[in-house]
Amino acid sequence: MIELKFKDQVVIVTGSSSGIGKACALHFGSNGAHVVVNYSSNEEAGREVVEEIRSNGGSAILVRADVSEEEDVKALFAEAVNQFGRVDVLVSNAGLQQDAPFLEMTLAQWQKVIDINLTGQFLACREAAKQFIAQDQSVNRNAHSELAIGKIVLMSSVHDVIPWAGHVNYAASKGGVMMFMKSISQELAPYKIRVNSVSPGAIKTPINKEVWSDPDKYKSLLQLIPYKRIGTAQDVAKAVAWLASDDSDYVNGETLYIDGGMTLYPEFADNG
Numbered sequence: 001m002i003e004l005k006f007k008d009q010v011v012i013v014t015g016s017s018s019g020i021g022k023a024c025a026l027h028f029g030s031n032g033a034h035v036v037v038n039y040s041s042n043e044e045a046g047r048e049v050v051e052e053i054r055s056n057g058g059s060a061i062l063v064r065a066d067v068s069e070e071e072d073v074k075a076l077f078a079e080a081v082n083q084f085g086r087v088d089v090l091v092s093n094a095g096l097q098q099d100a101p102f103l104e105m106t107l108a109q110w111q112k113v114i115d116i117n118l119t120g121q122f123l124a125c126r127e128a129a130k131q132f133i134a135q136d137q138s139v140n141r142n143a144h145s146e147l148a149i150g151k152i153v154l155m156s157s158v159h160d161v162i163p164w165a166g167h168v169n170y171a172a173s174k175g176g177v178m179m180f181m182k183s184i185s186q187e188l189a190p191y192k193i194r195v196n197s198v199s200p201g202a203i204k205t206p207i208n209k210e211v212w213s214d215p216d217k218y219k220s221l222l223q224l225i226p227y228k229r230i231g232t233a234q235d236v237a238k239a240v241a242w243l244a245s246d247d248s249d250y251v252n253g254e255t256l257y258i259d260g261g262m263t264l265y266p267e268f269a270d271n272g
């Protein structure tokens with residue numbers, strides 16, 4: 001019999017109406033979890049994800065929340081607890097790009113990306129940690145195994161280590177995610193809360209359609225990937241699920257790169 005890795009666990013995936021978040025929501029849904037699908041503006045797309053999970057025999061609800069708004073994030077967690085009684089996993093995935101050359105970047109472009117990609121992670125992770133601790137204290141501690149009482153996986157990017165001209169707001173936000181993740185992992189580990197990140201390379205989603213839908217740009221993108229293929233959202237979802245599962249119980253504060261070797265300095269393969 002196939003083991004359902006997340007049977008009856010409650011999993012919130014922010015920004016799960018498309019791309020990587022959607023793939024994560026579907027993956028958890030088909031592994032027995034109750035999934036909280038979050039969207040900020042595209043309700044129809046969010047509803048389709050919920051329907052797909054349910055039609056595969058899974059359990060899901062849809063909740064609107066802008067992750068950069070404190071009250072929205074609190075309401076997202078409150079609704080998850082209201083519907084399912086607890087939260088076991090947060091996949092803090094929502095993010096976006098607002099690209100511009102540095103000399104032309106407006107404060108609004110800078111602020112929007114920092115607000116969603118970095119402050120949004122702060123708000124969601126803080127709420128998750130509070131919930132994990134509150135629900136742990138409300139049950140008999142002796143009944144617990146030594147496994148984590150809650151797991152958080154943050155969506156970072158290879159641009160937490162690869163500088164990216166023309167995208168300095170994005171690279172700064174993801175660099176910030178790395179140190180934020182490590183710091184809260186250090187702080188939350190004594191509570192038996194595990195916090196880790198995944199850093200995808202080039203994954204085929206709406207965020208970078210402009211690159212993979214143009215044959216010339218796609219060809220030059222492949223120069224940056226030793227494994228010579230673009231990643232899929234499922235590649236990322238499977239790694240997220242591993243970090244959220246008890247199979248990785250002794251992994252704390254790590255960043256897992258899912259990038260086909262993009263961070264291996266591919267230009268040094270036949271140079272230097």
Ligand code: NAD
Pocket residue numbers: 014015016017018019020021038039040041042065066067068093094095096116155156157158199200201202203204205206207208
């Ligand atoms: P996507 O555009 O398909 O998904 C982004 C999701 O975030 C969407 O569902 C969007 O609605 C949601 N979102 C945006 N602003 C929001 C807000 N304020 N509140 C709640 N949700 C919001 O793109 P994707 O590639 O799936 O991106 C998902 C994450 O993966 C992002 O954090 C992105 O930085 C990261 N990432 C993507 C790639 C890639 O190559 N696709 C590489 C590295 C990292």
